[in-house]
Amino acid sequence: MQKDLEAKFLKDFEKNQNIAHKICRIYTSNKSAHNDLFQEITIQVWKNYPKFRGDSKFSTWMYRVALNTAISLYRKSTRRVKTQDISNLAYKIKATDYDDTEEQQLKALYKAIHTLNDIEKALIFLYLEDKPYKEISETLGISSVNARVKMNRTKEKLKNILNP
Amino acid sequence: MDLLDNYKKAWTNQPEETSKLSAIEIYKLAHSKSSSIVKWIFIIGILEFVILNSLYFFVDMETVMEEYRKIGLENFIYYSNILAYIIIFYFLVKFYVNYQRISIVDSTNTLMNKILKTRKTVKNYVIFNLAYVAILMMVATTAKINANYTDLNTTQIFMVVGATLLATLLFLGVLWLFYQLLYGFLLKKLKRNYKELAKLNSTN
Numbered sequence: 001m002q003k004d005l006e007a008k009f010l011k012d013f014e015k016n017q018n019i020a021h022k023i024c025r026i027y028t029s030n031k032s033a034h035n036d037l038f039q040e041i042t043i044q045v046w047k048n049y050p051k052f053r054g055d056s057k058f059s060t061w062m063y064r065v066a067l068n069t070a071i072s073l074y075r076k077s078t079r080r081v082k083t084q085d086i087s088n089l090a091y092k093i094k095a096t097d098y099d100d101t102e103e104q105q106l107k108a109l110y111k112a113i114h115t116l117n118d119i120e121k122a123l124i125f126l127y128l129e130d131k132p133y134k135e136i137s138e139t140l141g142i143s144s145v146n147a148r149v150k151m152n153r154t155k156e157k158l159k160n161i162l163n164p
Numbered sequence: 165m166d167l168l169d170n171y172k173k174a175w176t177n178q179p180e181e182t183s184k185l186s187a188i189e190i191y192k193l194a195h196s197k198s199s200s201i202v203k204w205i206f207i208i209g210i211l212e213f214v215i216l217n218s219l220y221f222f223v224d225m226e227t228v229m230e231e232y233r234k235i236g237l238e239n240f241i242y243y244s245n246i247l248a249y250i251i252i253f254y255f256l257v258k259f260y261v262n263y264q265r266i267s268i269v270d271s272t273n274t275l276m277n278k279i280l281k282t283r284k285t286v287k288n289y290v291i292f293n294l295a296y297v298a299i300l301m302m303v304a305t306t307a308k309i310n311a312n313y314t315d316l317n318t319t320q321i322f323m324v325v326g327a328t329l330l331a332t333l334l335f336l337g338v339l340w341l342f343y344q345l346l347y348g349f350l351l352k353k354l355k356r357n358y359k360e361l362a363k364l365n366s367t368n
Contacts, residue, residue, distance in 0.1 A: 010187040021181040039193050044268050046194035068268045071357050072276050073200035105174035119360045128175045141273025146364050159167050
């Protein structure tokens with residue numbers, strides 16, 4: 001029984017690990033912090049996996065567990081971003097098969113997101129991942145209206161940083 | 165097209181992580197030790213219960229009780245101790261129930277609320293203990309002064325009261341500082357994020 005569950009977890013997590021990697025890129029600014037947060041997310045997903053009932057998609061469930069780990073359970077603060085750390089982002093992103101302009105845009109986007117606070121980061125991340133407002137408000141525990149208002153403000157803020 | 169839409173496209177097209185983990189690596193990570201603040205709050209909370217309650221082992225209770233007997237506080241100490249243990253038990257149960265209720269599958273808001281609530285139980289427990297000790301000290305000092313009233317002059321009475329107060333305040337001050345550091349270190353980020361969400365829910 002336990003072995004079955006473990007095998008299922010490993011399969012699900014391996015397939016969806018990019019969700020955790022993206023969250024780590026947003027909430028941390030160097031490789032060791034990235035790995036540290038990734039480890040904690042893996043532990044939390046595994047620990048709570050028996051409670052995953054399968055009435056939603058695994059990925060939807062994992063978004064919530066991973067974001068909650070980054071916002072509430074993970075202690076190390078990464079408010080200040082050092083420029084040399086940001087340039088390190090290159091090591092995480094494959095340069096091949098990737099449009100040059102888009103690569104620049106992606107780097108600028110990550111850099112801009114790093115200046116936001118933890119809650120704004122979560123909002124923008126869920127927007128970029130194309131999540132509906134209902135899911136965003138349920139994940140964060142705020143009303144749909146509030147999610148919408150804050151999202152618009154955060155998007156404006158991000159635009160100003162990207163295009164001052 | 166909106167400026168952000170371009171960036172969103174770049175986001176969607178971003179390549180997957182180069183160093184993807186294999187199932188074996190994930191297995192190892194999943195079974196490693198967690199360093200989450202919930203775990204630390206639980207460990208520190210339990211330590212506080214244990215340490216505060218084991219302090220009694222370091223005190224020679226016989227001598228202390230003899231002292232209390234002399235100033236006629238025997239019954240007061242006996243009944244207040246029973247009451248204190250009932251209250252301590254209540255805090256312990258509440259702490260455990262609150263801890264059990266913490267679930268990472270909750271919404272961020274609820275999760276943070278539950279973590280802070282668990283921490284608050286420990287805080288209230290410590291406040292209760294300190295208040296209990298303070299009351300005990302005050303009662304004992306008053307009883308002692310009463311018992312030796314004829315032998316003491318006014319200056320001596322003031323000195324006893326003053327010294328007791330000063331010692332209590334100093335002890336509380338050091339403890340408060342220690343708590344600020346310990347929980348400040350642990351909960352700074354969580355509190356900041358919780359406030360941010362609360363602000364969102366109240367102003368819009």
